Amino acid sequence: MSTDIKAPTFPESVADGTIATWHKQVGEAVSRDEPLVDIETDKVVLEVVAPADGVLKEILKQEGDTVLSDEVVAVFEEGAAASASAPEKAAEPEQAPAAEGELKASPAARKMIDEQGLDASQIKATGKGGLITKEDVLNHKPAAAAASPAPAAAKSAAPAPSAAVDIPAGDRVEKRVPMTRLRARIAERLLDASQNTAMLTTFNEVNMQPVMELRSQYKELFEKTHNGTRLGFMGFFVKAACEALKRFPVVNASIDGGDVVYHGYQDVGVAVSTDKGLVVPVLRDADNMSLAQIEDKVREFGLRARDGKLGIEDMTGGTFTITNGGVFGSLISTPILNPPQTAILGMHKIQERPMAVNGKVEILPMMYLALSYDHRLLDGKDAVQFLVAIKDLLEDPARILLEV
Template identity: 50%
Template sequence: MTEIKVPTLGESVSEATVGAWQVSKGDSVKKDDVLVELETDKVAVEVRAEEDGVIEEILAEEGDTVEIGAALARLGAGSGAKTDKSGDKSAAKSEGKDQDKDKSGEKDKEKSEGEADDKSADASGAKAMPAAKRVAAENDLDLSRVEGTGKDGRVTKGDALKALEGGASAPAPAASAPSAPRETGEREERVKMTRLRQTIARRLKEAQNSAAMLTTYNEADMSAIMALRKQVQDDFTAKHGVKLGFMSFFVKACVAALKDIPAVNAEIDGTDIIYKNYYDIGVAVGTDKGLVVPVVRDCDVKSLAEIESGIGDLGKRARDGKLAIEDMQGATFTISNGGVYGSLMSSPILNAPQSGILGMHKIQERPMAINGEVKIRPMMYLALSYDHRIVDGKEAVTFLVRVKESLENPQRLLLDI
């Protein structure tokens, strides 16, 4: 018998909340199969089977708070086949009647498989893992339209998320169908906040309470970058295996500005100011569980291709729940792109203890006065929120102007000016 225990969850994390179990008592599992998901203050951690076996007992239920080293389940050796007591009695009474015994065994097996299917099936009849059902419920997804890649064709969480990205949804009700009567309690639903959401809420409020937060705005003409991307995109993708996006330009522009205005790359520690001589940029990523900020390390020495590749990998792992604690620690500055959701202008909140965060927004064509003429240009509003305790207004405005200049003239990044 092997105990499945809570693994080490990372620096400063001592406990977690048990999420959805992917298996039930009596299920057979193979080594590295995902058993359960644990939610911590920072990331979701998947607990996997360390060897083949059968789930003998589940010791922690969904929603329980568990500490590092606590037992979650017991894993025993075997194939997971269950012995039916009534079958044993019948076999004893009909000893010697091999044909009847075989039929009884087949009947029991079919019954067992049917019960397992019923247990894993959602309201639409599709067989799905618990995490996939939760995703479907939160996003109105019809799991019967999703192809399952899990055991016995079950729909996994990854299958559900992939279907959402592809635009799958629940089928529209028939126009002639009468509306169902409203059930008691349907108007409201009380759901406990996840540990990640609780931590996000607490840290954002702490940032507002502790920092003297102020936001300055500017706008950038994105014509030059858009033209450059269009010109070199095919060659860039062919050579580096990744598309040239906007984010790598913003990262490089921010690094150049941080070198000029080091206070924005610093933090306050008591009565001291810690100036960072490295440039680890956090990139905010929205997931189905909340906002996370994975970090791209040493952006001052990385190429545009390396930054794009790093952002793509971190973003995918964030959406799949595969980020590790260390992936989200130690950023010196953060970039948040609300433009992907259509935001035209907003004021980002600092990611403490950092002193600055840049907000990107939607690119929108607007009439601009250029050399005495009105021309239509693709413009983006930029917002820099900063801690006024350490960054003066002049420094904040200068920082944002440096970013604007680099974006409007990307050759400045190549020439390091």
């Protein structure tokens, strides 16, 4: 029985997607729930899996093609009978091109060969029946680039040997690849934020010793009580941010045209870095979450982001964002806004520094904090006082519990 493989239903905020990678080829046997194709949108990469055991019968949309919501991208043949017959059908077209002298390559490889003007006969094929795959083309590129200076040198050597340029072959290889939809969308949003907001950043520093001592004292008991959930720093920052947002609701607001929208809830986005780019999953109603729930959810977001399992619904909305450049060693930075939000908090590396305490010098674990905000809505007074409130809450964590 044939089944249409369709693109997922995109939300209203996503117009279309692009076929990123086909994990299976025509005639290849597939198990139920095995990934067939990745579809990249401007927010997330969506995975389409096999509905049952069977064979991929036909691919209707090739890598790089644009697809709409619920559009048919392939035809799938269910059942064991299809698994036996489909490869034979798929093998017949492979023999015909050889007889006619045509190119034997997968659709993705054929597209790359045409775009780059490569000689297919020089590419080593590793696919079934001598089929050139996308990986074959990628592996061929460095060799082609390294070999290209030789003919040029040979031509110039005959009339004028002294004209040869002493450049080691292969040392200046360039590679051009198209920007992914996700990276292009990130670039578009960042450029929009820098051009269409009056962004300003204020800085402060926080003594992390009280939080570190509290964490050290209760770390093992916390993990045992909450089924293995580890006590980190992000939970404290989210709780402190929620309390500060209640005190300064303008920081939690957003601009919609000529209106200011005040949100009576705190949906805090947590920036997560992935191989494909920065994503910001959202902690819904973070003010009602416990430290354990926050830590558990942040860890879940990190794992799902690494595996490409975040959904669009995980990253929509949000009234405030926290980003932690400290995990990469950043000492201080100016985070960029995540529109339509009007503020973003930047955490940084904890570093021991000599500080004056009651007239004496002490070595304390200090962290720089940065708050970038939209000056169209927030005045400097609100932004500075908001950041000071977070500092005070973190330097005396009991105030978070007491809400003072």
